[in-house]
Structure formats: C-alpha cells, structure tokens
Amino acid sequence: MKKIFYMTAVGVLLIVLSACGSSESEAGGEEKEADEITVGYFPNINHAAGMVAEEKEMYQEQLPDGTKVNYQYFPDGSAFMTAVETGEIEGGIVGPGPAMNHYVSGAAINVVAAGSKGGTVIMASNDSNISTPEDLKGKTFISPRVGCTHDVQFETMMKEEFGMTSERVQGDMKHVTGKPATYASMFEAGKVDAATVPEPWASVIETEGSGKVLVDTPEVAFGETLPAAVFVTSEKLKEKNPELVQNLVDAHKQATDFINENPEEAKTIAQDKIKEITDQGLEKEVIDGAWERIDFSYEVDESVLQDFADSSYNLKFLEEKPDLTGLVDKEFLKNG
Structure with a gap:
C-alpha cells in the first residue's frame, strides 16, 4: 500500500x-x-x-x-x-x-x-550540535506529555538501540513537555535540543527551517x-x-x-x-x-x-x- x-x-x-x-x-x-x-x-x-x-x-x-x-x-x-x-x-x-x-x-x-x-518524527534544533541520536546524551528533549504515544516511541527507541533513558529513570536526557505547535519557536529560542514530533508539526518545522530530521518515521520505535x-x-x-x-x-x-x-x-x-x-x-x-x-x-x-x-x-x-x-x-x- x-x-x-x-x-x-x-x-x-x-x-x-x-x-x-x-x-x-x-x-x-x-x-x-x-x-x-x-x-x-x-x-x-x-x-x-x-x-x-x-x-x-x-x-x-x-x-x-x-x-x-x-x-x-x-x-x-x-x-x-x-x-x-x-x-x-x-x-x-x-x-x-x-x-x-x-x-x-x-x-x-x-x-x-x-x-x-506512522507520523512520529524525531527532530533536532539546528543549533543543538546534534547529528546522531548518540549526541542526545545530556541534552533536553520535548514531547507533548509524559508517557504519551510519541514519548513512548522515542524513549523505547533510545533505550533499546542506544542504551539511553531520561532523567525520570535516572538516565542521561532531560525531558520537558509542551504543545507540538510551540516546538518550532522553542527550537529557535534554544529552549530544547530535540523533540519527538507528531505530524503535521514535523513538516511545519521542516518548512519553517527551525529544525532538522534526526530519525524519520520508519526508524522510530513502532513507527x-x-x-x-x-x-x-x-x-x-x-x-x-x-x-x-x-x-x-x-x-x-x-x-x-x-x-x-x-x-x-x-x-x-x-x-x-x-x-x-x-x-x-x-x-x-x-x-x-x-x-x-x-x-x-x-x-x-x-x-x-x-x-x-x-x-x-x-x-x-x-x-x-x-x-x-x-x-x-x-x-x-x-x-x-
């Protein structure tokens, strides 16, 4: 299909x-x-x-x-x-x-x-110096809610493939939450380094040029x-x-x-x-x-x-x- x-x-x-x-x-x-x-x-x-x-x-x-x-x-x-x-x-x-x-x-x-x-995308701010998921160690990521669908997809991928977890479970990444519509502005303001983004907001960020795709839908857990x-x-x-x-x-x-x-x-x-x-x-x-x-x-x-x-x-x-x-x-x- x-x-x-x-x-x-x-x-x-x-x-x-x-x-x-x-x-x-x-x-x-x-x-x-x-x-x-x-x-x-x-x-x-x-x-x-x-x-x-x-x-x-x-x-x-x-x-x-x-x-x-x-x-x-x-x-x-x-x-x-x-x-x-x-x-x-x-x-x-x-x-x-x-x-x-x-x-x-x-x-x-x-x-x-x-x-x-589908439709979940992991994105990084242009100014975050993140080029691979391994670079997320010590960085701040944002999701819509703690443990929501996109958060679970992201954290599953990071734990299973890269051995990284959030500070919530004594891990290496800081986690904050916010509405996906605000992610582009938060990238631009330097408030977060990466985001687990539902569409259409990933395409909005791409169109506006405030961030880049780090992991596209097929490679995200359950993507x-x-x-x-x-x-x-x-x-x-x-x-x-x-x-x-x-x-x-x-x-x-x-x-x-x-x-x-x-x-x-x-x-x-x-x-x-x-x-x-x-x-x-x-x-x-x-x-x-x-x-x-x-x-x-x-x-x-x-x-x-x-x-x-x-x-x-x-x-x-x-x-x-x-x-x-x-x-x-x-x-x-x-x-x-």
Missing part, C-alpha cells in the same frame, strides 16, 4: 498512554432520534478518513435510507471515549492511547478497525506498525445493533480506500475540513510533507497494541502490566 500520512487519560496511572495531539474544537451533542447517529473524530490529518467519509456522505451511503448522520469533533481522546461509553456517539476515530486507557480501566469498548499508522488512530465503538452497541456497527466499519473502509486511491483530493478535503473546524489552516507544503509519513490503513494488529503497552510498562510509565486481550474485534473487517 502506498504510504501517505498524524496526531493521541483516565487516571493518574494510565494517563501515560494518552493521545499527544489535540484540537481546539469543542465536543457537544444533543439528544438524538432513533433514526440518527453521531460519529466522532478529531480535525487532525491522521483522522482524514473521518473527514472524507463526512464530505462524501459515505456513512449515509452505507446506513439504511433516511438515517441522519451527525458529526462531533473532539478536543481530546478522553472526551471522545466518554462520549462512546455514554452513547453520546455511536463510534468514530480516536488515538490508540485513550482507547487502551479506558479499556484497561474497565470500559466496555472495542477497536474495530485502524485509521492510520510504521502502531496505529496513530483507531475506529472505536461500544460493546453495548455491538451487541444491540451489530448491523449498525458493520455499516460504520464499511463506511470507514470505503473512506480509507478513497484516500489511497485519490490522495490529492483527500488532501484537499482534509485541508479544507481542518480549516473549517479549527479556523486554522495548513499550507499545502505542510500537508504534502505530513502525508508522506502516514499509511492510511484500516487493518489492525492487536499484538502491536499490546507490545506498545508492554513497552510503556517496561519504561516504568505504568506500575502494572496491562492486558489488552479482547480490546480488538476484527470481525467487522472480515464481514465487510
């Missing part, structure tokens, strides 16, 4: 698996009629399948005639997962971290498809295998109305196939939709750069999610080793 494009708590213990990216749009909803549903997603590039499905009315195409489809845009993964659990939305696209968090906390939810993979987004629904809905869940998955698959077959049109849809929802535009050069680091795929491998959770535990972000058995249900992918 051609590679084409990213952006991921429930409790102090499990917040380490939370999503790292968020938007400024707010979630909201009203009581629904019996013949209407609501689908949720984030206005982020790695959620492009949601944007395409909305723009092309693919959910309406797959659902019974007359079904009204509403869309809800979320500021963070925890809000999304709460909406799924309460039935405020029937399902949609979210980062893998919040889905894992809520599942191990007892939520009756399932990942029924993936949304995209091409870990879902950057997953499609989630509730076990209650699955048991009550499996036909509806099948319709949702079929529309999601249709949107994903459209992205892979029509990348330029899909880019335009994503660019316009992000602008519409957030009132913040992304230049085409940034969209193009981010798109190249992502693989839009609905196939999901539960073993990768477990490996990622195990890595979080091994890095001491978690006190207990999580068991994700039962989180993924691929039956609807097989039936579609």
Whole structure:
C-alpha cells in the first residue's frame, strides 16, 4: 500500500498512554432520534478518513435510507471515549492511547478497525550540535506529555538501540513537555535540543527551517506498525445493533480506500475540513510533507497494541502490566 500520512487519560496511572495531539474544537451533542447517529473524530490529518467519509456522505451511503448522520469533533481522546461509553456517539476515530486507557480501566469498548499508522518524527534544533541520536546524551528533549504515544516511541527507541533513558529513570536526557505547535519557536529560542514530533508539526518545522530530521518515521520505535488512530465503538452497541456497527466499519473502509486511491483530493478535503473546524489552516507544503509519513490503513494488529503497552510498562510509565486481550474485534473487517 502506498504510504501517505498524524496526531493521541483516565487516571493518574494510565494517563501515560494518552493521545499527544489535540484540537481546539469543542465536543457537544444533543439528544438524538432513533433514526440518527453521531460519529466522532478529531480535525487532525491522521483522522482524514473521518473527514472524507463526512464530505462524501459515505456513512449515509452505507446506513439504511433516511438515517441522519451527525458529526462531533473532539478536543481530546478522553472526551471522545466518554462520549462512546455514554452513547453520546455511536463510534468514530480516536488515538490508540485513550482507547487502551479506558479499556484497561474497565470500559466496555472495542477497536474495530485502524485509521492510520506512522507520523512520529524525531527532530533536532539546528543549533543543538546534534547529528546522531548518540549526541542526545545530556541534552533536553520535548514531547507533548509524559508517557504519551510519541514519548513512548522515542524513549523505547533510545533505550533499546542506544542504551539511553531520561532523567525520570535516572538516565542521561532531560525531558520537558509542551504543545507540538510551540516546538518550532522553542527550537529557535534554544529552549530544547530535540523533540519527538507528531505530524503535521514535523513538516511545519521542516518548512519553517527551525529544525532538522534526526530519525524519520520508519526508524522510530513502532513507527510504521502502531496505529496513530483507531475506529472505536461500544460493546453495548455491538451487541444491540451489530448491523449498525458493520455499516460504520464499511463506511470507514470505503473512506480509507478513497484516500489511497485519490490522495490529492483527500488532501484537499482534509485541508479544507481542518480549516473549517479549527479556523486554522495548513499550507499545502505542510500537508504534502505530513502525508508522506502516514499509511492510511484500516487493518489492525492487536499484538502491536499490546507490545506498545508492554513497552510503556517496561519504561516504568505504568506500575502494572496491562492486558489488552479482547480490546480488538476484527470481525467487522472480515464481514465487510
């Protein structure tokens, strides 16, 4: 499959698996009629399948005639997962971290498809004198949150390949946190030396020229295998109305196939939709750069999610080793 494009708590213990990216749009909803549903997603590039499905009315195409489809845009993964659990939305696209968090906390939810993979990039400031990962010893790196998806990917790579860890576990690197949108300015101000960056912010930094790629997506831990987004629904809905869940998955698959077959049109849809929802535009050069680091795929491998959770535990972000058995249900992918 051609590679084409990213952006991921429930409790102090499990917040380490939370999503790292968020938007400024707010979630909201009203009581629904019996013949209407609501689908949720984030206005982020790695959620492009949601944007395409909305723009092309693919959910309406797959659902019974007359079904009204509403869309809800979320500021963070925890809000999304709460909406799924309460039935405020029937399902949609979210980062893998919040889905894992809520599942191990007892939520009756399932990942029924993936949304995209890839999009994490390790970058260094132009003035940091860093040319290889080994040069990070004694340096300061930034991630969106402690133990978030991108932090775990970076620290897993550094520990396994270079024997380096953060000061959090008596290691050699200083760790700070901040919003990815600020990384370019922090590089320029000399406040941090390196960053583990979700797209599209890596492409923003490249375009602005404030930093350079140190380790690109394929070489980052879980870089091409870990879902950057997953499609989630509730076990209650699955048991009550499996036909509806099948319709949702079929529309999601249709949107994903459209992205892979029509990348330029899909880019335009994503660019316009992000602008519409957030009132913040992304230049085409940034969209193009981010798109190249992502693989839009609905196939999901539960073993990768477990490996990622195990890595979080091994890095001491978690006190207990999580068991994700039962989180993924691929039956609807097989039936579609």
